[in-house]
Amino acid sequence: MQMAHYTVIRDGAVWRINLAGKNYGPYATQSAAIRDAIDTAGKAVTTGYQARVMVQEEDGSFREEWRSAPAVPSV
Incomplete structure (x- = not known):
């Protein structure tokens, strides 16, 4: 199963969501971008992806904010 990585990043005075090298937004606040x-x-999970959301901290590091549950193998 493929993993979709969404990364919330600061871009000057605004926030954006990066997915596969493309930025989406802008968002006025970090919390709006995270939501x-x-x-x-x-929604990506409902189409068969695993997904996670990473957030850029003030110091430039990243933390995991959300991750989908691992897929349960079929028996």
Whole structure:
């Protein structure tokens, strides 16, 4: 199963969501970008992807904000 990586990044005075090298947004706040990233990641899960949302911290590091549950193998 493929993994969709959504990364919330700071871009000057705004926030964006990066997916596969393409930026989406802008968002006025980090929390608005996070909410949209989690919502979009959840939709990716319904189409067969695993997904996670990473968030850029003030110091430039990244933390995991959300991750879909691992797929349960069919028996």
